[in-house]
Amino acid sequence: MTMDARILTKGFELEHLRRIGTYIDQGGYRAVKKALTEWKPEQVLEEVKKASLRGRGGAGFPAGVKWSFVPQKTDKPKYLCVNADEGEPGTFKDRYILSHNPHLLIEGIVIASYAVGIHLAYVYIRGEYELIARRLEEAIAEAAAKSLLGKKILGTAFGLDVFVHRGAGAYICGEETGLLESLEGKRGNPRLKPPFPASVGLFQSPTVINNVETLANIPLIVLNGAAWFLAQGLPKDGGTRIFSVSGAVNRPGIYELPLGTSLRSIIFEHAGGLKPGRTLKAVIPGGMSSPVLLPDEIDLKMDCDSVAAAGSMLGSAGIIVIDDGTPILDVLAKVAKFYAHESCGQCTPCRLGTSWIHKIVKRMAAGKGRAEDVDTLIRLSANIKGRTLCPLGDAAAMPVLAIARKFKGELERAMKGNA
């Protein structure tokens, strides 16, 4: 196990890193000073673009490109929304950044806002992260007290206010437009796109929505340059990723590793491999929404493009390891229940499809399944995928499709003998 790769989680072992004093002692807030006093906003944007920083939330969209979609000239205010809703099952990386090093995020928020011309940022944080939200608010107060937030940051003309908004527990509010609706005080139903948030977002104004980990990378890019950042990862996918590894491994937890690290090494070297006597059955590589991979598919570079080429997705880099002790029907039951529960109900295929799938899987789990149910699951998932208003439909359909296809034999065998 190499510790060299850590750039985001560096210093997490320090007891008071979340305090601004320790953070500054460790070299913190130099990036804000550099960006605000030495660089023009366009230069920041250009550097982030060059760094090939892809979104860490799940979609993997290049952050710099996203920022550049925001109109330069507008008579409306612009907003930054930090997506700290971290709801994807199997993902628990943002909470570590928020709780261990909130100032790194705040620094990222200030620089991103400076680059895009934003003076008001919201952190939409998962409702369950109560303590973390409080810590973040403390950190924001600390930063404001040191003129790192508020009017005339570090004596420059640039000003920014940051507010923390706690969610109320819906997975759908992690979807960017659902998040906006929720932040506006409405029911968290996703919006029809286009228009995209970059032009019509929060309160009908141009809005950037970035994941916590994405923004935490910004100070590092500003301090060390795009070339350095690219060297930490891959040419089209710069930097590191914080992998959340859970399930049937000896050492579950977060692992910050260069993009392109192989899935096999993450499971068997970093996370300590499986329990004695167990064999690998399946791996969910990028949060529960990503299609499962079989044991013969894990010699795979973990970066957006490679995982996509293998028919899955890097998503939120939440790796769930499943060994032969878990019946695949149990996995399917969890997946089906989750999405049926979290579907917002707005569009037909997701509302009725996820619940139908859940009903079938529940019946299968109760020992009343029929062999043809597996085909029905495949057909129904295919009718959800690509046909819904927001990505939740795909997120619900893809894992079911993959499990039903890749484990059809096991599922049908389990149905045998049922009346």
Add this chain to the structure above:
Amino acid sequence: MVKIFIDEKPVEAAEGLTIFKAAQNSGVAIPHFCYHPAFVPEGSCRLCLVEIEGSPKLELSCSTVVREGMKISTQSPTVREARRGVLEFLLAEHPLDCPICDKAGECKLQDFYQDYGLTESVFREFKEKREKKVRIGDKLILDRERCVLCTRCVRFLAEITKTSELGLFERGIRSEIGLYENEPVRNGYSGNLVDLCPVGAITDAEFRFRTRPWFLAKGESICPLCSRGCNIFIDYHPGFSRVPGSAKVYRIRPRTNEAVNGHWICDHGRYGFVEWQQKNRSEKLVWNSGNGTTQMSWSKVMIAIAERIKALRERKQSGRISIVLTTWLTNEELFLIKKIFKDGLGVKHLFFADPPPGTADGLLLRADRTPNRRGAQEMGFEPKPPDFAELSKDTEILFIFGPHLAGSAGDRAWKSALEKIPVKILVTSHLNELASAADFVLPAAFIAEKSGTLTNEDGRIQRIEAIARACADVRPEAQILLDLAREIHLDDAYFKALSGPGSIFRALGKDIRFFEAKP
């Protein structure tokens, strides 16, 4: 304009138009639940998905704007499969209680299933149980099992009436339409929710279980209950040929006219119309002589009335005929009255008795609750209320059109005035106290039973058609007036040429420029 291809057919479409509208304009219908031309696209039903060449996924036709050279398929196997999939999802949880559903026969879910579904059911699970008769308004009943959650009702109340009584509650499969704090839908436009609902989820308490849509014929007409002149459909049962008066109007629905009423009508018109159509109708020809009440035939009545007029004319006293009109009358009828009474007989006292004004609601309903005041004004009438003192001074014969005189002033004023007039002829579609005060009561047609035109507040001349004939004795006022003109031999050549509303309107156009070459 951009050139696009819809199902391989080249089509010109205006820039900024959605695929849905471009297709509609070229005669291609795309199935949909949530889309409605009056609302911002919602994109939630997922039924209007189409295939666009070069696009990896199916796209929403209701919100995607056309681009030059776009190749759209509305019938490709993928599109049909997607529609089939959506319908399968909806039907899986649908109660399938079509046999007792009021919407059956005009239900979009039924129609689309016929076009795209027709699948064998593979749904083996338990359907969700939901409430089936939630009273959400005075006349509105919500069936949550039938609801497809298109949210048209929610958006109508949010975007059009801006009252937002309904909202979306719960989520996922438990999502449902509901009231906030049980405050019912209470605005003057609630009936539109029934028309808007593509399925039988919101039904009308007035229409519920009364008939089946396929028994009803529909006629185009104009709502007479205010000066807006909203375009309507009258849905009526044509009746049975051997049963006189068996035709029946069941409901009124808005007929889209962007220039007048958009897609809506108000409840005052919707429910008021059916009530006027059905209740207190004047159906019999009655003569209240000193010896009691006798029923008469039209020919005898016309002769009796004509004799009285002729007697006055011989004495050169035809100016002692007075008239109380109503702007419920059509342009044609008002014109005949002008020709016969004003120009022909030289009537001096001409008043109007109309329904009292109400309050305008800022949307469609106007304070002026009459359908043709503008027409009367354009014809040179001054729609002034009756001056009873003047009226009773030297009037020998009084013609009263419509029932509104009874409600127009204090009871005593009209009653005592009428007592002083020897002959009172009431031509009315509805009975009230006035009928017992008149000597002759002539049953006239209500709006659905006669043809002609009405002029709305904007000066828009709109046609009404005789649709349902209520009763054998009922005659349109135009016919009564023409018969009277012939009976008293008033300019025979002129009136002989006038046979129906069409010829009367042409004559009206010749006389008064305003009515020329319209509608």
